Amino acid sequence: MINKEKMCIQSRQLIAADTIEMVLKNRRVSQAASPGQFLHISVPGHTLRRPISIADVDKDAGTTTILFKINGSGTERLAAYTEEMHLDILGPSGNGFPTATASMEDHTILLIGGGIGIPPLHYLGRTLAEQGKKVIAVLGFQSKSHVFYEKKFQQFAETFIVTDDGSYGNSGLVTDLLDDVTPFDRYYTCGPMPMLQAVTSKLAHKDGYLSLEERMGCGIGACFACVIPEAGTSGYRKICKDGPVFQAEEVVL
Template identity: 55%
Template structure:
């Protein structure tokens, strides 16, 4: 992890209260891996804002972040304009392990703002020749984003709570539409992940936890989670990615 100044290239709203930011630097874009996040320091706030990395273009030294406006901090961040220099720390946390060997088909399952880190992961899996199928869950049609981007990676199912777009229901309902796959990766609300890990208990799986963090570097112990072996792990430091059977949700 290193402190860097990233320059804001582009910023736009891509769905209701959902912002896409593209930034550039010559460090994080070179070393970050799928599943990691960066912490953004805002002038008027003591604690940084952790945001998952949605994509990296190493040739352009460009990093993409997607985040939802949920409070004063993210609202302030959404107000930045291109050309601004932003203090960032990263990359933070661990990454998704990339499948190899016998793995030929994987399932990506994202819920809401848990969708972004799965996009960069999907791109890397596809590069390895692994077939990617995605299930993306949102509250309603106005919340849907990155459908076309995921569709370029492989078959993609959209699920909405109210049925206003795609399938009606939850991501767990759509899992039955994918008859066979070697492993799954998921990111989203804890309730969603709990239901998925129960449903897919006989599959190899990795989950990325959405959790409110404090310091984002493992010093404050504000984001701990119990493990199946006893004790606790810090999501920001030991995660945010864990094997599905490793933690108790």
């Protein structure tokens, strides 16, 4: 059951170009959240809620961190919210990354993120590191001004930064680095569709999971606004309810 909640903004800051970090207080949400889930946030003046991935959780403090990019009137209005204001949310929503199924043989995990698809991988990577896994992160951004959370990832992962224009870190695409990273047992990826297509194609021989970024309607699986073809069938999977995380071979990108 998805609950409707109020979350108080504890802090709000611009952490990179057009990228906002918010720390939200609600103990029930923080206790229930798992890596890969999202919050479905109501924005006044806009009919559709905004699905925003959970970037981190502090269960002791009762806080949940989200990151989002300002890319339209809805996120622009959301970015204008300040400390002590409250957000109307549904969640935590969706099915997250299956960290509990990572076997003892999965010693090394590769995280591959692009842009605003990177935040959910932060909470995932920290969780896996706490389970004793070796974590490698390959993170792609547009340019140096868009880079965020590099030091946070470095706290638990061997981290590689890639920028489209070469202004910081490695130049090119995240897939350009995949042949150079340490051998790994499983991968998790989140980012724009072209990136996911390239990653899953290049790593087709590997066990992997992907998280899909998608504009949603109801966010609870009733409206069929966010569907993706299911591999091997003529059916579809609902991203908001069945996902946003899927096994790489489970859906057709």
